Amino acid sequence: MSDRTSGLDLEGVRRRDPRALGDFFEAYFDRVFSLLKRLLGDPVAAQDAAQEVFLKIHRGAHQLDIARDPGPWVMAIATNVCRDLWRSGAYRMTATAASLEATPGLAETLASSARDPEADAVSAERARLVQEALRHLREPLREVVVLREYEGLGYDQIAAITVLNEAAVRKRYSRALSELGKALEKAGL
């Protein structure tokens, strides 16, 4: 169990105790939202998905295994919600319209690391291209690379979340990086 979640009252979460639920929310919301936003590429869709994730958590709270780290369970719920959205026609329409404007935080964050305006512009453009390349990855590949790169999950944890075997996860991860690299090369990065 990670530091940020080690002090959680999981028994209280199972009982849906308001204080325990509040702590649980604080422990996981940012992580969940960040994951959703990167997977979906759209803040509005990420908000919708976040609400769905926490609804599922609330409904399934009594099933929480207090002996285990709830992180993978929460991430699995978030990943499944994204999969549901990917399957929906509305999301596909939205995804084609998504752009870096939908994730301004990334560009700003990356850009702010540079100090001079020229470097800022280059950094922002690079961030846009990287985000675009990531967004154009096929969803099963994007899912693995985001869980690995952003959530820092191990192959075994990703395998548990995506219901794949570990070898398949490694394969997808390597393929995702390969495709990402080709796309970025094509984009001139």
Place this chain on the structure above:
Amino acid sequence: MSEQDEERQEAEALRLPPEAERARAALRAAPPLRADPAFRERLKQEFVSGAIEVTGSRVRRLRANGESGPSRLAGAPRLKRGEFPGGHRRGVPTLAWVVASLAAAAALVVVFGSLNRGPTWWVTAARGDGTVRVDGQTVALDDRDAMRRLLVPGAEIELTGNAELDICSNGVLAVQLAPGTRMTLPPPPGRWLGRRTELYARSGELRVTTGKNFPGAQLAVMSPTAAVEIKGTTVAIIIEDTGTCVCVYEGSAMVGRLRGGEFADMHAVPGGMRRYVYKDERAAVKDPDLHDMRAEERGKLASFRDSQRPWLMGEGTAD
């Protein structure tokens, strides 16, 4: 692919070009993407209080309602139907479905209408040396092509000279028009719907007999004075100066008076009998003037029915 191959592929994949490596590093370095604080706080309140169970999630509501669009939790404006986040619009699916449904319904109506339509009228026999006038056009009795083209439901037919014409709707009805007859050709009864049809006779003599596909249908024959309802029979309707004589050869027919366009004084006339509907209404309403059918009609009707038998059985051909 073996484990070694997979590892090699992964290793190769990890040796990305420097630019891609830098991009990946930039992504890794990126801090978590933050949510709108108002949304975060609202969702937390709903989660903690359990209100989230009541409000549900928009994703679920969208699925249930078949809607799509952005979240309104963060105060985002409600989009119009068919509008999607990112400014894209797609065609309104409901309208497309309505148009498609209407087109499909119209096609079904057309197909059903054409299938429901009874067999068209054919000339089965023409005798005499007069002519036939159909909707004002004079046609020679032996001009079957013109006759077939002109004998459509609603056509006004008038026989001149001593022309005599037998027409049929294959398997359903046969009508014999004696010299001097003027009538409006009815549409044949529909196969499933519109099974009632009306024939308007203005002068002359008509002989009508029904075929094997007629049961369930109804033919109303209206002369200037009489109304006849036929559900399966062979009858003669003879229009004279003093009134209309209806001779029933077989089966039975309801015969009455046409009064102000309405059927009145209707009585069943059995086979072998006739009813005379006088123009001046001298016949008592409760005591219809029933008599044995005219002797000459017995022979004419029998002969007519026999001559039409192949068509009445639906086995005849156009010519």
